[in-house]
Amino acid sequence: MSEPAAPDPDYGVQTPRLFTAPPNYLSSAGQEAVELAAMAGLDLFPWQQSVLDVGMRERADGNWTAFEIAVNVARQNGKGGIIEARELAGLFLLKERLIIHSAHEFKTSRVAFQRIQSLILGCPDLRKRVKRMLCNTTETSITLTTGESLQFIARSGGSGRGWTGDCNILDEDMILGDDAMGALMPTMSAVPNPQLWYLGSAGIGAPSVQLARLRRRALAALEAGVPDPSLAYFEWSIDPHVDECPTGCTDHDDPDDLASWAKANPSLGYLITPEFVRNERASLGSSGIFERERLGVGQYPSDEADTWQVIGEEAWRALAVADAKRSGTVSFSIDMTPERSHAAICAAFPWRGGVHVTVVEHRPGAGWIVERAKELHAKWNPRCWVIDPASPAASLIGALEDADDGLGVEVVKPTGRDMAAACGQFYDAVSAQELTHFDDAPLASALAGAQQRPLGDAWAWARRGVSVDISPLVAATLAKWGLGAEVEEEGAPNLW
Template sequence: MTLLSSERSAEQLPASRLPADDGRMYGWQEPPIQIAPPSVSTAGQEAIDLAAKAGLKLDPWQQHVLRVGMAEKADGSWAAFEVAVNVPRQNGKGGIIEARELWGLFVGGEELILHSAHEFKTAKNAFRRIERLIRGCPDLHKRVKQYRQTVGEEWIELHDGAMLRFIARSKGSGRGFSGHSNMLDEDMILGDAEMDALLPTMAAIEDPQIWYLGSAGIGAASVQLARLRRRALKAIEDGVPDPSLAYMEWSANPHVKECPKDCTAHDDPASDEAVLKSNPAVGYRLSLGKVANERATLSAEGYARERLGVGDYPSDEGDAWAVIGKDAWEALADGDSQPADPVAFAVDVTPERSNASICVAGHYGGGVHVEVVDNRPGTAWVPERLRELAERHGPRCVVIDPGSPAGALITDVTEALKVDPDEEVGEDEEPRLLVPIVQMKTRDVVQATGQFYDAVAAGRVSHLDQAPLSTALAGARKRELGEAWAWARRGVGVDITPLVGVTEARWGLFVEVEGPEEEVEPWAEFG
């Protein structure tokens, strides 16, 4: 077992954490928190060498992860059945995944490797990256029988039958696949249902291994990551290695309110040292200056989570699905559900403005279909996307809460939705819009939340079991407003915009809208 403590002095730190001869600063190449079972050798160097042959040059910290994660016992079996890597975004965890998968496919003799992510597009992008590496290396490419890429069917198969498959996680995905290794990307969104589907497939495999890779915990959705982290911290506290877990985490340990002014046990979140401690790619693929500049852009909470690796981890599984039960929500999933015209759209934005969602609601059967149309980083994309949707679907309204973070978009959305973008109107005139914009009041927000909650309880909501919406519901909390409540935005550790968006879109189906509604073409799939 290894523990690299943040309380060490600079003189005790490995040279890779100190300024280089040219004055450049490098991130910590070994993690502040690490445990690993005893081992006598490692296959990590084989993976590092193969990656280099395929044109993938790994940073020292990535090489360190592979050596630790692929450590072996005296009999040649894996020292760690489970390997977890917790590191902030954009540091290069994808390179670790690719190197491990290349080894398993071409050297390790693993008959089936399963790569999963919480969303299909993430898994698909991973397929494309490793396909390029293999195609670019003739010695590897000639061993490939086929690259299969259709909707939901991505895999690489060798002539000897070895296969690397890419899937999106769900409570059913992975069943029936007995993988020699499982690579679980984006593990901060990983719950019991997904683990129940994937982990038992490895029971009959000789010497299997499972890798978890992601960034800091985001609250209730990070059930499995929190469980792994608790095991690691307990092993460190007890001074006894976990017999099957290798855990490596790059994160800062910020000061708390109780810290004295001269506290040296915690990190100053505004310091460069906190950035270096939590971002091993600084000096290689990340610039210290650019990363530090994020402090001026992100909220304090967002910066701590996204850049310093300070996560929000549920203390136990009871923290998840605290408002609407998981079973109740999953029972309403309907893959055939689709909204009837006219629909209503709604927009919501996170408090730190790091993400935004556009959601839709429409009548379906005896209830209402709700769906996340788009959930993306930033907000600049929202107005133009709304115009595209308005022109295509002719909705009855677009709902925005002016008292929410989305309120700042009202002017830009209004401009984007003008029938004639070049039309000038008088000071007291309203522009002619493709679709009315309905601005909510506080009482509307409360009513919308209560109506959504009641509709779910009565089984009058249908959905497509989308990961962003399920994640938001898993982490949802109540915000008390007098004798009523709305969805809490702060302190939930998860992007709540998909939930707020569908709640307000559903409300928009029933609100009175000024002006006649035009006939529209039957509903078409979102593009």
């Protein structure tokens, strides 16, 4: 996405200042969502259409390219229009069985219900497909005659815990912490193609735990020049001056400049007038509220003190190489998050007197794993496949070992003692600089969010929070261990 060469300063910039999205997709359901919204009387601005186009992109297998979509934009710009269009599409086009719309407080969810209710009732073609609409003290929902349902809940009350939503809309995401995410993530493991949509405005400090994590992932992807494999992130904001800026600094944005207002408010000139923003600025003064609420300058809690606890970032980055060619046999390993939201396949092979590890595949969900494993097995003839039998990935062992539809080989299943040895060997190899990698972003993110958990007299990998995905790290660790595991090898190695 690129900005127009000469945007009109009286109108908001339609492209976000911060943007990242998974690169590989076949098509998008976004245009159909836009057209359905228009049929219901909801005409979307270009920036809203763009968010839907990117957020609803699909891979060749029909699954979403982005598991998580985050929209960080100032208030009153129309994020509700994106929510309504996505929910209409989920109900009437995608036939998602359950869509959960949550906000921090129920009054916000109730307003959202009333808005989409009005759109549906105002369109005869949609209204005739509705079985019931409820808005009472026990349930606020819309249910179609074909069974699809849209439920409105409040996160602050703990309602909705345990519901399995195909699509989860998290409004007011600047108030979203570990408790809410811990209740939500495990429920999505049973959904074959789930999506999470986060929408809100700039971070407000300590309550913005999850938004801060999403933003850090986006910034890391932009810094590395490698898109996050499962996150689409949009942020309209300014890059504000800092204390060190000299007088007349042009590298940062001036909060009193109309161009800054346009940069942070894509609906300027559509929903918000420059005159209103000018009055808003005069009223709020230099309190910092204007910068946060209108210009997207947020406060985000930091995990810096908790990152890279086990292996230091500098030590890990120093082992990155641009190229490595296999000089012997290879082993593969598979791991999956406890919520089954993401999975990873990693490989390890001898190289330059040590071991090279790499992330071969890291994707949302689990339905893709067996077929991808079969492709890799046929191509590389590995000495073994390794899966921890106590992990969520253990459910794949039977399918992989199946002689007809799987790999037709026995998966190596490490014991608890083996897991501890594998983690120790991985750590020692890094310390001795006997391990290399391609600086894979998923593996680096996993290491940044990993910690140790006791395992007898030793330790194994653990994650700091529910939003941390260490499956690439566990898979890489076990792939390395698999090079020395006792297996019955058949035939000669297929060397690169």
